[in-house]
Every structure is written in C-alpha cells, then in structure tokens.
Amino acid sequence: MITISNAKKLFKTKNGSLTAVDDVSLTIKEGEIFGVIGYSGAGKSTLIRMLNGLELPTSGTVDVNGKVISGISSGELRKARQKISMIFQHFNLLWSRTVRENISFPLEIAGVRKNTREKKVEELIKLVGLDGRGDAYPSQLSGGQKQRVGIARALANDPEVLLCDEATSALDPQTTDSILELLVDINKRLGLTIVLITHEMHVIRKICHRVAVMEEGRVVELGNVLDIFKQPKEPITKRFVQQVTEPEETKETIEHLLNDYEDGLVVKLAFVGESAEQPLITTLIRSFNINVNILQGKISHTQNGAYGTLFLHLRGDVPEVKQAVEYLEKASVGVEVITND
Amino acid sequence: MIEQFFPNVNWDTMFEATYETVYMTAISVAITAVLGILLGLLLFLTSKGNIWENRGVYAITSVLVNIFRSIPFIILIVLLIPFTRFLLDTIRGANAALPALIIGAAPFYARMVEIALREIDKGVIEAARSMGASMTTIIFKVLLAESKPALVSGITVTAIALVGYTAMAGVIGAGGLGNLAFLDGFQRSRDDVTLAATIIILLIVFVIQFIGDFFTNRLDKR
Known part of the structure; x- marks a missing residue:
C-alpha cells in the first residue's frame, strides 16, 4: 500500500x-x-x-x-x-x-x-x-x-x-x-x-x-x-x-522495598497474550515454599492481544527462590530480576 | 429654523456637493477594494514561508506600497496631475480625483489585507492543500473566505480615510463637500457653510462605520 x-x-x-x-x-x-x-x-x-x-x-x-x-x-x-x-x-x-x-x-x-x-x-x-x-x-x-x-x-x-x-x-x-x-x-x-x-x-x-x-x-x-x-x-x-506499563510510583515503591528488605528478590514479570491468563501465582505459591508479595500489576490491551506486567517480591530460602524464578522463566513469561543499583 | 442657523447655505449646491463626495468615495472604495485585495494577496503569497515565496516580487511590491502609502495625500494629488491629465484629459471634476484617491488608498488597504491574511491559521491552508485544493480554491475558499471580517473592517477604515481624501481633493477642484467648505465656506468667511459641510461629512462617516460594523459582526463566526 x-x-x-x-x-x-x-x-x-x-x-x-x-x-x-x-x-x-x-x-x-x-x-x-x-x-x-x-x-x-x-x-x-x-x-x-x-x-x-x-x-x-x-x-x-x-x-x-x-x-x-x-x-x-x-x-x-x-x-x-x-x-x-x-x-x-x-x-x-x-x-x-x-x-x-x-x-x-x-x-x-x-x-x-x-x-x-x-x-x-x-x-x-x-x-x-x-x-x-x-x-x-x-x-x-x-x-x-x-x-x-x-x-x-x-x-x-x-x-x-x-x-x-x-x-x-x-x-x-x-x-x-x-x-x-x-x-x-x-x-x-x-x-x-x-x-x-x-x-x-x-x-x-x-x-x-x-x-x-x-x-x-x-x-x-x-x-x-x-x-x-x-x-x-x-x-x-x-x-x-x-x-503505559509502569506508572511513575512503581519505581519509587520498588526502590523503597529494595532498601527495606535485604532478603528475597523483586521480579518483574511480563505476560503476553495467553500467558496473561494462566493461574501463575497460584502455582507458584503451591509449588514453592516462598512468600509472594504482589507489588503492582497491570494488564494493557493492544490490537494484537493483551500485555501485562506484574511486580512481585519473593521471599524465602535462597535456593527455593531461585527455583521459583526458574519456574517462572519456563512458564513463557518474561522475567526480569530487579536489583538495587 | 434651519434657515436661521445656516443663512448662507444654498441647499441645492450642498446637495450636489454631497452627491459628488459620495460618488467619489463609492467609486474609489470599490476600485481600492479590488486593487487592495490583489496587492494584499500578492504581498501575502510571495512573503516568506508562503506558497509563492519570492523575495524579489515581495520586495518590489512592498517598496511600492510603502512609497505610495507614505506620500502625503495632498502632495500625491499634485504629483499625479500629469498622469490624471493623460488618463482623463482633464484635471477638474469628481472623476479627475479618482486616480489620486485610488493610488493613495489601495496600498494602504493592501497592507491591511496582508495583515488579515497573515492572521489565518497556517494549518487551515495546509489542510486545504492536503485535500488537493488548487491555488484558486485556496485563494477564494480559504484565504478570502476566512479573512472576510478583517477584510470588511479594513475596507471600512479605508473608506473613512477616503472620505477625508475627497475633501482634500476638493481643494484642487475635484468638487464635493471639501471643495464647497473651502471655497464657499472658508474663503468667503461663511462659517455656516463650512459647518453644514462638516456635519454632512460626519454623517457620511458614521453611516460607513455603521454599515461596516454590521457586516463585520455578521461575518465573524469565530
């Protein structure tokens, strides 16, 4: 055209x-x-x-x-x-x-x-x-x-x-x-x-x-x-x-958390299309002995499908948390571990 | 009672002079409007950043407009005597005043037209171009249509100035109320004649202003 x-x-x-x-x-x-x-x-x-x-x-x-x-x-x-x-x-x-x-x-x-x-x-x-x-x-x-x-x-x-x-x-x-x-x-x-x-x-x-x-x-x-x-x-x-995906306050909240809690990991999950509708958090809590704290989440709809982001704070034994992150990575969601720098 | 206040006024002559003034004003306003709009369009379109941008044409037009706008009208009349004689074969009478009136007023109005056109949002011209409008369409349906109120209020101001010019033209023998006030009133020390002529000129000006304001308001949809 x-x-x-x-x-x-x-x-x-x-x-x-x-x-x-x-x-x-x-x-x-x-x-x-x-x-x-x-x-x-x-x-x-x-x-x-x-x-x-x-x-x-x-x-x-x-x-x-x-x-x-x-x-x-x-x-x-x-x-x-x-x-x-x-x-x-x-x-x-x-x-x-x-x-x-x-x-x-x-x-x-x-x-x-x-x-x-x-x-x-x-x-x-x-x-x-x-x-x-x-x-x-x-x-x-x-x-x-x-x-x-x-x-x-x-x-x-x-x-x-x-x-x-x-x-x-x-x-x-x-x-x-x-x-x-x-x-x-x-x-x-x-x-x-x-x-x-x-x-x-x-x-x-x-x-x-x-x-x-x-x-x-x-x-x-x-x-x-x-x-x-x-x-x-x-x-x-x-x-x-x-x-679109991260309101201004998200950054501040996360910085605050990273400073307050020495243990655990803050991860950012990105869901696309169908993966946005999987009961991911339920599976996560049931399969791993960790505490999951939802910090912020948002789903946006585009013309090609849905797109979501979710910020989680994972706390528990270090190997357990590591395994949980590996599980998330396998579940076809984008995972990004956020560190304090 | 009127006879008492204006003992020396010959109302037939006064009426004839009024007619001459109105005649000179009307014809010169009509021609000035056309010439002024043409010159104004030329100035606008050839100015920087516009459709026919052309520095040379703009500069020449601009200089000519400025020259004729700056010459005091009474001097312009004298300067134009040879031209008028060539054109009309005479320098007396209402018609003989017309070339000077038009040449004096058209550049004045052209500047007002240019300003009016500049007031138009460039985006509107761009929109018309984006629709595939031709130059003629842009001139008539966008530029002139959108600046109508400003063009009308501009010609109102110009018309009032022209009434003043006709009075000056009267001095060199063009006739009209100015002529009457000067020859019959001032030179013969008949103050009542001068006063009557002044009152009539004022009335003409008020009527022009009223008509102009009426149309400007009606056209303005902003």
Missing part, C-alpha cells in the same frame, strides 16, 4: 542544514493501522507529510497505492491527495463554515455535484456521531466534536489512506479514547489504511497494529505492537513502553 524507500529530507536553516528524516524505508500494508512514535523533533511530522506530498523528500521515493508521490506532477498530486486524507492536531477547520460546509469542502474540491454532496455530508455526519450539529460553527463545538468534523471531512472523498497528525494530542484522555475508538471503527468498517504519528504510547497501544519508533530522523525500531511491548530493544522504546 505504502512504500517509503530511503527517504531523506534536509531543511536549510541559518545554522546549516538539518536532517529531519534520515534514510527511512518502510512498508505499510493495506488495511493496517500503523503508528509512528517519537518525541517532538524526531522527524515524524515531516515523514507523515511526505505521504501526501506536503513535504517532498530530498532523496528517495514515496509510493502510495501505486502512485509515486515524490515524483508526480502537481496536478496529479492534487488528484492523488483526494484519496490520501489527513486529520490534524489542531483540527484546522474553516471557522467561517458550518460543520456541514466544512465536510462539504473536500467534495467541492473534487468537483462533486451539489445533490450528491449533500447526501454524502449527511451520511458522514451520522458516521462520526454529530447528528443535529450540522449547522453549528466550529467555534460552538468542543475539541472532540471538532476532531469528529475533521475525520468526517477526511472521509468525504472515500480515501484509501488516512493520515493522523497527532490527532488526539490536543484532547483530554476521555475524548482521546472516543476518537481512537472511532478510528478503529472506521478502519474496520471501511478497510481504510491509517498512518498516525504521536508521542503517546497509549495511542499506539490502543489502536495500532504495528509501530515504528523514530529518533533523530531515523526509524530505530519497528515491529508488531505486542512484540514491541514484550521486548523493547532500544532505550527510547523502553521509555515509551514504560509510559
């Missing part, structure tokens, strides 16, 4: 040139929700803008649905953009137009006739759950409603790809969730390929199938969301994963 090959983007600045995107190659499959995560300045914004030609790569090629976005004429590019929609962090609605007129705008651009336009707009208003708000102006809407208008507008020309530029970063957590659910719904119902960029791992966890982690213009890690959660390799990926 989307192929980016060796894409590079240089920006000329006063202090020389800046490499925003540095030799990125990616393939995104049809019908996939693909996430790109990175801190601000990582180049993800430039990368996503290459997909609809708002930024052209300095070198390399970008191919979307068989069209070489990086090399077509401006007329063809405008035509192609009608099938590659985009939604934005700050919604970017026309404030002088009502909800209905905003959604109608891309249809006007595509030269759709008035009757057809009106019918389509009504359908879209229903699809995004804005019934009855058609005549409101953007200034009369909440952030979540504005983004719904943005999504409806993006879907107007039946696009093949939807690009989401930090689409939920300006929304509160609850609204974020409802917008994310809407995106998943659209992805399933319309089979739309979605590419999103974000700095929130929560967004990736909730709706993405695959994720690319960007740092300084490069993709440093790429894979299935669940795999990335299970085994993050790069330090930056680990930090992003921790955003």
Whole structure:
C-alpha cells in the first residue's frame, strides 16, 4: 500500500542544514493501522507529510497505492491527495463554515455535484456521531466534536489512506479514547489504511497494529505492537513502553522495598497474550515454599492481544527462590530480576 | 429654523456637493477594494514561508506600497496631475480625483489585507492543500473566505480615510463637500457653510462605520 524507500529530507536553516528524516524505508500494508512514535523533533511530522506530498523528500521515493508521490506532477498530486486524507492536531477547520460546509469542502474540491454532496455530508455526519450539529460553527463545538468534523471531512472523498497528525494530542484522555475508538471503527468498517504519528504510547497501544519508533530522523525500531511491548530493544522504546506499563510510583515503591528488605528478590514479570491468563501465582505459591508479595500489576490491551506486567517480591530460602524464578522463566513469561543499583 | 442657523447655505449646491463626495468615495472604495485585495494577496503569497515565496516580487511590491502609502495625500494629488491629465484629459471634476484617491488608498488597504491574511491559521491552508485544493480554491475558499471580517473592517477604515481624501481633493477642484467648505465656506468667511459641510461629512462617516460594523459582526463566526 505504502512504500517509503530511503527517504531523506534536509531543511536549510541559518545554522546549516538539518536532517529531519534520515534514510527511512518502510512498508505499510493495506488495511493496517500503523503508528509512528517519537518525541517532538524526531522527524515524524515531516515523514507523515511526505505521504501526501506536503513535504517532498530530498532523496528517495514515496509510493502510495501505486502512485509515486515524490515524483508526480502537481496536478496529479492534487488528484492523488483526494484519496490520501489527513486529520490534524489542531483540527484546522474553516471557522467561517458550518460543520456541514466544512465536510462539504473536500467534495467541492473534487468537483462533486451539489445533490450528491449533500447526501454524502449527511451520511458522514451520522458516521462520526454529530447528528443535529450540522449547522453549528466550529467555534460552538468542543475539541472532540471538532476532531469528529475533521475525520468526517477526511472521509468525504472515500480515501484509501488516512493520515493522523497527532490527532488526539490536543484532547483530554476521555475524548482521546472516543476518537481512537472511532478510528478503529472506521478502519474496520471501511478497510481504510491509517498512518498516525504521536508521542503517546497509549495511542499506539490502543489502536495500532504495528509501530515504528523514530529518533533523530531515523526509524530505530519497528515491529508488531505486542512484540514491541514484550521486548523493547532500544532505550527510547523502553521509555515509551514504560509510559503505559509502569506508572511513575512503581519505581519509587520498588526502590523503597529494595532498601527495606535485604532478603528475597523483586521480579518483574511480563505476560503476553495467553500467558496473561494462566493461574501463575497460584502455582507458584503451591509449588514453592516462598512468600509472594504482589507489588503492582497491570494488564494493557493492544490490537494484537493483551500485555501485562506484574511486580512481585519473593521471599524465602535462597535456593527455593531461585527455583521459583526458574519456574517462572519456563512458564513463557518474561522475567526480569530487579536489583538495587 | 434651519434657515436661521445656516443663512448662507444654498441647499441645492450642498446637495450636489454631497452627491459628488459620495460618488467619489463609492467609486474609489470599490476600485481600492479590488486593487487592495490583489496587492494584499500578492504581498501575502510571495512573503516568506508562503506558497509563492519570492523575495524579489515581495520586495518590489512592498517598496511600492510603502512609497505610495507614505506620500502625503495632498502632495500625491499634485504629483499625479500629469498622469490624471493623460488618463482623463482633464484635471477638474469628481472623476479627475479618482486616480489620486485610488493610488493613495489601495496600498494602504493592501497592507491591511496582508495583515488579515497573515492572521489565518497556517494549518487551515495546509489542510486545504492536503485535500488537493488548487491555488484558486485556496485563494477564494480559504484565504478570502476566512479573512472576510478583517477584510470588511479594513475596507471600512479605508473608506473613512477616503472620505477625508475627497475633501482634500476638493481643494484642487475635484468638487464635493471639501471643495464647497473651502471655497464657499472658508474663503468667503461663511462659517455656516463650512459647518453644514462638516456635519454632512460626519454623517457620511458614521453611516460607513455603521454599515461596516454590521457586516463585520455578521461575518465573524469565530
């Protein structure tokens, strides 16, 4: 569906040139929700803008649905953009137009006739759950409603790809969730390929199938969301994963415990998919003569399955504890013994 | 009673002068609006970071706008006498004032248009581009549509300035209320004529301001 090959983007600045995107190659499959995560300045914004030609790569090629976005004429590019929609962090609605007129705008651009336009707009208003708000102006809407208008507008020309530029970063957590659910719904119902960029791992966890982690213009890690959660390799990926799996206080609690109790071990278990549902703790207590203290636990659901972390404090005879850890390792869970350093 | 306060006022002449002032203002406002919007768009689009970014075009337009905006209007009229004569074959009458009025006001309005367009969120322009909008669509349906309230309040201010300009143009023989107040009122020491002309000019200004505010408020959906 989307192929980016060796894409590079240089920006000329006063202090020389800046490499925003540095030799990125990616393939995104049809019908996939693909996430790109990175801190601000990582180049993800430039990368996503290459997909609809708002930024052209300095070198390399970008191919979307068989069209070489990086090399077509401006007329063809405008035509192609009608099938590659985009939604934005700050919604970017026309404030002088009502909800209905905003959604109608891309249809006007595509030269759709008035009757057809009106019918389509009504359908879209229903699809995004804005019934009855058609005549409101953007200034009369909440952030979540504005983004719904943005999504409806993006879907107007039946696009093949939807690009989401930090689409939920300006929304509160609850609204974020409802917008994310809407995106998943659209992805399933319309089979739309979605590419999103974000700095929130929560967004990736909730709706993405695959994720690319960007740092300084490069993709440093790429894979299935669940795999990335299970085994993050790069330090930056680990930090992003921790955003979701380990609340701030966990670290403090564990440090505290390590200081207070000289004996025993603090272990962090990572469960993935089915192993998350095994009665592991019961078996552990029954089979080994140890005390198990649950410090903190959390299960997160991703699009590919569940992922959980559990912090345990194991106390008892040293050999017994060691055996218990070995058992845990065999039980197909990720085990990490946390030490005080 | 009116006769008592304004003994020297010939109301037929006053009415004719009012008509001339309104005529000069209306025509020059209409042409200034069109020229100002064109120049303003050119300034905006060729400025740094915009769609037609072009340092040369921007610099030349900007300098010309600044020059004509800076020349005091009374001097501009005199400077433009040869041009007006060439264009209209005369330098007298309401029409002869129009070139100077327009050349004086259009750059002034162009700057206001440029500022109005700069106020538009860049993201909205980007969104339109991402939908595949052509340049014409962006100009008419995004830039001009989104800046409508500012464009209207700008032309209101410009129109009021133009009423003042017409009065100055009157001095060099363009007719209108300024002309009447100067020749009939000031030079013949008939204060009541000057006063009546002033009152009518004030009324014209108030009406323009009222209409302008009305439309600005109606268009503003922010």
